[in-house]
Amino acid sequence: MYENLIAVCYPAGSRGEAIARIIELSPSVYRRNPDRMAEPDQVGRMNKTVTRFGWLTDFDVQPLFGMIEYMNQRGIYFKFDHTLAHDIIEDWQRIVPQLLFAKDQNHRYRLHEIMCRHKIVVSDHVHSVHMRQLLPGCKTVAVCGDSRLAIDLLYQNGWLCRPHLGPHTNPTFMPQPISTAKLPMDAI
Amino acid sequence: MTVYPVTDAERRAYIISQYEEIELGMQHLMADTAAYHVDFVELFEKDTSYFLYHDMMAHLEIEPNWPEVSRFIAKYRALQPARSDYIKHLLK
Numbered sequence: 591m592y593e594n595l596i597a598v599c600y601p602a603g604s605r606g607e608a609i610a611r612i613i614e615l616s617p618s619v620y621r622r623n624p625d626r627m628a629e630p631d632q633v634g635r636m637n638k639t640v641t642r643f644g645w646l647t648d649f650d651v652q653p654l655f656g657m658i659e660y661m662n663q664r665g666i667y668f669k670f671d672h673t674l675a676h677d678i679i680e681d682w683q684r685i686v687p688q689l690l691f692a693k694d695q696n697h698r699y700r701l702h703e704i705m706c707r708h709k710i711v712v713s714d715h716v717h718s719v720h721m722r723q724l725l726p727g728c729k730t731v732a733v734c735g736d737s738r739l740a741i742d743l744l745y746q747n748g749w750l751c752r753p754h755l756g757p758h759t760n761p762t763f764m765p766q767p768i769s770t771a772k773l774p775m776d777a778i
Numbered sequence: 779m780t781v782y783p784v785t786d787a788e789r790r791a792y793i794i795s796q797y798e799e800i801e802l803g804m805q806h807l808m809a810d811t812a813a814y815h816v817d818f819v820e821l822f823e824k825d826t827s828y829f830l831y832h833d834m835m836a837h838l839e840i841e842p843n844w845p846e847v848s849r850f851i852a853k854y855r856a857l858q859p860a861r862s863d864y865i866k867h868l869l870k
Contacts, residue, residue: 596838596840599810599812600818605818606818608818608822608854609816609818609821611850612821612831612847612850612851613834613838613840615843615846615847615850616835616840616841616842616843616847617841617843618840618841619840629853630853630854630857632857634854634857634858672806709840717806717810718810718811718812718813719810719811729813729814729838730812730813730814731812731813731814731815731816731834731838732810732812732814732815732816733815733816733817733818734810734815734816734817734818
């Protein structure tokens with residue numbers, strides 16, 4: 591049904607947008623984004639909006655409607671939901687063809703029309719299992735190997751303690767004693 | 779807004795819950811059954827990116843554009859901070 595779709599699935603912090611961009615650089619993939627939007631910014635981050643599904647018609651009300659927004663509306667914590675409820679999948683499949691696909695602010699197309707003609711790369715913070723459920727037939731590419739780096743970045747950006755995730759992680763997780771010297775007791 | 783003092787036990791319970799959430803997330807990601815896995819770091823490393831890219835292109839059955847991709851990778855890598863910067867706080 592969605593054979594033209596290549597879904598890049600990645601956890602937060604894994605820069606899946608960059609990989610989606612690299613796939614999009616191939617001539618056989620329809621290049622929907624202007625180069626200005628698809629380049630890394632001054633800090634080296636990708637513009638996250640370029641590889642999402644697009645904008646809804648009522649742009650002022652819901653400026654960006656991706657998988658996360660949809661899941662939040664339905665109250666799904668998708669990170670830990672291994673299978674999605676069937677009515678939710680049908681609902682999402684009904685919504686997707688109605689989505690508008692924004693090449694830029696002035697050029698919007700109906701996603702369903704482009705889906706039939708071009709190869710499209712989509713990416714979001716979802717598990718590939720979910721993407722295959724929501725868009726049957728799509729090819730999934732999972733971004734891996736960067737989770738540790740993502741955790742480091744999370745830690746750097748305000749986490750108090752770093753989890754002990756060695757190569758042989760104990761599945762029954764027991765945290766090590768926390769040194770109270772590192773905790774900003776007075777700051778909280 | 780209600781302000782109440784946070785005890786050490788509550789703080790510890792919160793941190794442990796965050797640990798468990800991360801651990802669950804890691805297990806969830808490691809159990810991914812995608813048709814193709816691409817390692818972000820390998821794709822952006824000079825020695826491995828060429829082969830990984832063409833492997834990915836072959837899997838996705840799309841036409842590769844290596845000069846454009848290598849240009850993008852060079853630009854992207856130049857903008858990224860060094861990897862040692864990410865773990866600088868751990869090396870103290």
